[in-house]
Each structure stands twice: as C-alpha cells, then as structure tokens.
Amino acid sequence: MGCDEKREPAGGLLRVKDIPELTQDHCRMRDPAKVERIINEFVLGGPERMQIVSDFDYTITKQRTEDGGAVPSSFGIFNACQSLPENFKEETDKLYHKYRPIEIDPHMPISEKVQYMIEWWTKSGELTSGFAFDQSEIDQIAEKYKHALRDRTHEFFADLQRLGIPTLVFSAGLGNSVVSVLRQANVMHPNVKVVSNFLQFRDGLLDGFQQPMIHTFNKNETVLGGTEYYDLVHNRDHIIVMGDSLGDADMAAGVPASSHIMKIGFLFDHVEANMEKYMNTFDIVLVDDQTMDVPRTLLALIEKQHQLNLLAGKQSSL
Numbered sequence: 416m417g418c419d420e421k422r423e424p425a426g427g428l429l430r431v432k433d434i435p436e437l438t439q440d441h442c443r444m445r446d447p448a449k450v451e452r453i454i455n456e457f458v459l460g461g462p463e464r465m466q467i468v469s470d471f472d473y474t475i476t477k478q479r480t481e482d483g484g485a486v487p488s489s490f491g492i493f494n495a496c497q498s499l500p501e502n503f504k505e506e507t508d509k510l511y512h513k514y515r516p517i518e519i520d521p522h523m524p525i526s527e528k529v530q531y532m533i534e535w536w537t538k539s540g541e542l543t544s545g546f547a548f549d550q551s552e553i554d555q556i557a558e559k560y561k562h563a564l565r566d567r568t569h570e571f572f573a574d575l576q577r578l579g580i581p582t583l584v585f586s587a588g589l590g591n592s593v594v595s596v597l598r599q600a601n602v603m604h605p606n607v608k609v610v611s612n613f614l615q616f617r618d619g620l621l622d623g624f625q626q627p628m629i630h631t632f633n634k635n636e637t638v639l640g641g642t643e644y645y646d647l648v649h650n651r652d653h654i655i656v657m658g659d660s661l662g663d664a665d666m667a668a669g670v671p672a673s674s675h676i677m678k679i680g681f682l683f684d685h686v687e688a689n690m691e692k693y694m695n696t697f698d699i700v701l702v703d704d705q706t707m708d709v710p711r712t713l714l715a716l717i718e719k720q721h722q723l724n725l726l727a728g729k730q731s732s733l
C-alpha cells in the first residue's frame with residue numbers, strides 16, 4: 416500500500432472536480448477527498464484488484480420508471496405467479512406486516528433483529544412449500560421487467576465482463592426472480608454470481624428455500640466463506656458496493672480490513688429525511704439517478720489507465 420501512495424496514474428492524480436459525472440448536482444459526497452483517494456487507488460490497482468458487490472431490487476432495477484409503473488421486488492415477481500395456493504398472498508402479507516416493522520425499527524439492536532429475520536424467512540419458506548410450481552411462471556413475469564433495469568445497465572455489465580471483474584449480485588429476496596430478470600436482460604455473464612434465496616424442490620413439489628438462508632442482516636461477504644466465489648475474490652481488495660438501502664452499505668463486511676471500498680448509494684424515497692444518514696453511510700449518494708452512469712465512470716477511469724499500462728508494457732518489450 417505504501418508504494419501505491421507514492422505512485423500516480425499517468426497524467427497525474429485524478430481530481431473529483433475534473434470528473435463531470437461526479438460534479439453533477441445530484442451526486443453528493445460527504446468527503447470528496449476520500450472519494451478522490453479511493454478513485455486513484457482503484458485506477459492504480461487496475462481491474463485485477465477490483466470486485467463489485469451490488470444489491471438487486473431498486474439498485475439494478477429502477478426506483479422510478481419513465482411511465483411511472485411500479486417495479487416489483489424479486490419476492491413480488493414470485494407473488495404474482497398464477498399457481499400459488501389461495502391463502503399464500505394473505506399469509507405472506509401477514510408475515511410482512513409483522514416482521515417488516517422489526518426489520519426497519521431504528522431502536523432495536525441488530526443482534527436482536529436477527530432472530531426475527533430468521534423466523535420470517537423460515538415461515539415464508541414454509542408457506543412456499545407443498546405445491547407444484549414451474550420456473551416458467553417466474554420467467555413470464557420477469558420478462559415484463561427486463562426493461563426496468565437502470566439505464567446503461569447493459570453497458571455496465573458489458574464493461575465488467577470485458578474487464579474481467581467478478582460481480583456479485585446480492586439479494587435477500589428470491590434468487591429465481593433475480594436470475595430470471597438478469598438472464599432475460601442478457602446481462603447474466605460468466606463473471607456474474609447471484610447469491611440469494613433459491614427455491615428448493617422435493618418430489619416435484621416446492622419445499623421452501625435452499626440453504627444458506629440470506630436475510631437482511633447476513634447479506635454480506637461473510638456468507639461466502641468456503642465457496643468458490645470466495646476463492647475468486649478474496650484477493651481483490653478494491654471493491655465497489657452499490658445499494659439503495661442503508662444496510663446494503665455493509666455488503667462487503669467480511670473482506671480484509673485493509674480493502675479500499677467505494678460505497679455508492681441510490682437515494683430516492685424521502686430524500687430530505689434520509690439524506691443525512693445516506694451521506695454518513697455511503698461515499699457517493701446519487702439522488703434520483705436511474706442510471707449506471709456513475710459506476711460506469713469509475714470503470715472507464717480504471718480501463719483508461721489499464722490500456723495505457725498495456726501499451727507501455729508492449730512498447731517496453733519491443
């Protein structure tokens with residue numbers, strides 16, 4: 416790290432004030448000097464040290480669409496399927512009304528909330544059991560929302576694939592819906608991994624969710640322990656974290672403390688009331704930004720330096 420600090424990108428250190436996407440009114444930073452420092456680390460480290468961790472609902476999907484139509488969450492896509500039992504919606508709604516206030520209670524400590532969340536996901540899994548179900552139902556509904564991804568999501572995922580950057584899409588929702596939307600939007604490239612709750616089947620009938628359960632408070636890199644994906648990313652200490660909920664900022668928990676993490680938060684609801692918390696939690700807060708332009712800007716800076724390095728390497732070997 417010490418030597419990184421002495422090195423500079425070709426053309427000198429990058430300045431936030433010279434990066435137009437980061438000087439837009441809706442792009443806020445509590446500590447622009449920190450953002451600047453991380454950007455320069457990222458650019459010097461190159462794509463080989465990068466990984467992305469992104470939430471799905473309302474981070475990859477839009478918070479607001481042009482036609483004003485609501486975008487369902489991944490659980491919402493499942494709930495819209497035809498062959499769910501009659502009482503399914505009613506029962507899962509009851510659970511939502513009981514547990515959602517606990518999930519977002521600003522006073523209860525997280526250690527206490529965890530048990531309630533395990534209860535919620537367990538009960539929801541029990542309701543999601545004992546009936547026949549076909550993935551094609553999810554695919555049909557998800558197809559309608561493949562255009563509800565942020566503008567330039569396709570380009571963003573193409574950038575990540577080109578640069579060989581492992582991309583983790585994290586969701587405490589339903590993985591079958593997440594993968595279906597990403598596949599149908601043609602962004603489910605080999606460098607993309609979805610960690611979420613996937614439907615489990617037994618004897619042809621639904622049997623809840625597969626393990627490990629991903630809930631609001633274990634939705635972070637600690638659940639990757641021992642997986643192939645962990646082996647792939649554990650040396651990649653330059654991390655972009657993207658989310659729309661405050662809790663999403665912790666998705667990189669579990670990576671080495673020496674990592675450089677840029678947290679990007681998409682803020683849409685109750686902007687005034689939430690602004691301070693978002694500013695204290697994320698390095699960059701994007702207010703009503705329904706695009707992938709800011710994360711793409713960071714990738715473009717990294718790629719530009721990478722190209723220069725490749726060129727310099729070629730010339731020195733001549």
Ligand SMILES: C[n+]1cn([C@@H]2O[C@H](COP(=O)(O)OP(=O)(O)O)[C@@H](O)[C@H]2O)c2nc(N)[nH]c(=O)c21
Pocket residue numbers: 470471472473474488490491494507511515518535536539585586587588631634660
């Ligand atoms: C078990 N369960 C949890 N949730 C909610 O689904 C969310 C999924 O979490 P997420 O995908 O990590 O967050 P995001 O939707 O903010 O992007 C949780 O935060 C819960 O509020 C749920 N929502 C529905 N509709 N049905 C469920 O069974 C259910």
Ligand SMILES: [Mg+2]
Pocket residue numbers: 470471472473474658659660
């Ligand atoms: Mg979200």
